[in-house]
Amino acid sequence: MRLVTEPIMSYVCISCKHGYAVQDGIIVAWPKTMGELAQEEAHYHDEFDENAADVHQLTTYRNKFYHDSIHDSIRKHPRGRALEVGAGSSGTEAEHVLRHHQVVETDISPDTLKRLRGNLSQTPEAFVAVDGEHIPFEKASFDIVYMVATFHHFEHPEVALAEFARVLKPGGLLVMGIEPNTTYFRPIKYLRGLLCRMTHMNPHEGSKADALMEGFTYNKLRRLLQNPQWSGYTIRPMWLIAGFMHYILEFLYRAFKMKKRISLPKGLEKNIVRLDEFLFSIPGCKHLCWHWIITANRSKE
Numbered sequence: 001m002r003l004v005t006e007p008i009m010s011y012v013c014i015s016c017k018h019g020y021a022v023q024d025g026i027i028v029a030w031p032k033t034m035g036e037l038a039q040e041e042a043h044y045h046d047e048f049d050e051n052a053a054d055v056h057q058l059t060t061y062r063n064k065f066y067h068d069s070i071h072d073s074i075r076k077h078p079r080g081r082a083l084e085v086g087a088g089s090s091g092t093e094a095e096h097v098l099r100h101h102q103v104v105e106t107d108i109s110p111d112t113l114k115r116l117r118g119n120l121s122q123t124p125e126a127f128v129a130v131d132g133e134h135i136p137f138e139k140a141s142f143d144i145v146y147m148v149a150t151f152h153h154f155e156h157p158e159v160a161l162a163e164f165a166r167v168l169k170p171g172g173l174l175v176m177g178i179e180p181n182t183t184y185f186r187p188i189k190y191l192r193g194l195l196c197r198m199t200h201m202n203p204h205e206g207s208k209a210d211a212l213m214e215g216f217t218y219n220k221l222r223r224l225l226q227n228p229q230w231s232g233y234t235i236r237p238m239w240l241i242a243g244f245m246h247y248i249l250e251f252l253y254r255a256f257k258m259k260k261r262i263s264l265p266k267g268l269e270k271n272i273v274r275l276d277e278f279l280f281s282i283p284g285c286k287h288l289c290w291h292w293i294i295t296a297n298r299s300k301e
């Protein structure tokens, strides 16, 4: 798919001549047959939106420290064309990346992209509804592919990863931020019913992919990335004590139906993050992190 014209009602790709519907300025480039989970995700995220900054406490130091590291790795990559996958509606990442690169914003849900467009202060190249397992762009179209909290939404992560490799140019950068660690999220998945009762949460709240996912172990990520398509990779652990703190605070907020989420002094958060970073330097401790941040480079073949 090559985006050259201003789409109005429908869009025809100038290279493959494939036609795509355009809904209110959003190009809908879903595959002809889309997996069941992807369809559910599109439906769920069309219907429901959340204030990511509030729900995930994105302005806290414990989050900013790691989000900044994601933005830094993208900023440091030579200026080029980036693809955001599973962009969501908040624009948290897009606002940073758009300062340095040309960006195509994608998500499985067209309505999410409409909300994203309303929240952005800068203009990306296009908004395209895309299934990350079937990306409708040509081989080597992008210098950067990035996503936050999205990789665990795929039914077949290995298929999505192969698509990211296909659309990246040789030497291109892949960044996948804030991916859950199986150590905690597998037990949480099985305790979900109980946790929902304790926190007065409707068990149907959240998307099906969120309810089904178990996250990734370090070894699973390593196996996925140990592939000739990738020339090098990093799998960085995020939050150990900070994770317990984050989820206990969230539990209290929900269980006691508090009006506002509890915020901690920045100095305390800084020290906890420093302590976590120290703990991660101890062999084996990384497996106790709550999330992973992954970067990889496309091989130069």
Ligand SMILES: C[S@@+](CC[C@H](N)C(=O)[O-])C[C@H]1O[C@@H](n2cnc3c(N)ncnc32)[C@H](O)[C@@H]1O
Binding pocket: 038, 041, 042, 045, 052, 085, 086, 087, 088, 089, 090, 106, 107, 108, 109, 112, 130, 131, 132, 133, 147, 148, 149, 150, 153, 154
């Ligand atoms: C947890 S949200 C993260 C949104 C945003 N990146 C953020 O950090 O706030 C996951 C996003 O992935 C999108 N998504 C789910 N399945 C997808 C798929 N198969 N292809 C592309 N996007 C998908 C959802 O619509 C949703 O917006």
